[in-house]
Amino acid sequence: MPLMTAAIAAIPDDHLRVVRFVMKDGTKPVVVMVSQAALEDAERAPLFEADYFQRFKQYRKFFEQMASYKYDRGYVEIDGSVCIRAKDLPLDSTN
Numbered sequence: 001m002p003l004m005t006a007a008i009a010a011i012p013d014d015h016l017r018v019v020r021f022v023m024k025d026g027t028k029p030v031v032v033m034v035s036q037a038a039l040e041d042a043e044r045a046p047l048f049e050a051d052y053f054q055r056f057k058q059y060r061k062f063f064e065q066m067a068s069y070k071y072d073r074g075y076v077e078i079d080g081s082v083c084i085r086a087k088d089l090p091l092d093s094t095n
Contacts, residue, residue: 003024003071008022016033019053030071032083032084038089
């Protein structure tokens, strides 16, 4: 079952160097984390610290689709979360 968007705001987690947001599997919340490296690789352009969250907002739909894809195929962390890393991005994610 594909993950669905949840009406919960995303938050940057500077300690873990990720942007964290929640999606839903039916009524079950699923935490999704997007690494800063993945955010930087989304456009293959360097970012300043403050720009990571802005880049996430620009590409949120893309990361939601990627999270759903990974979740459906069982690529989840031990705690049930989905982590999107730079290596998960297609070679050209801007298309």
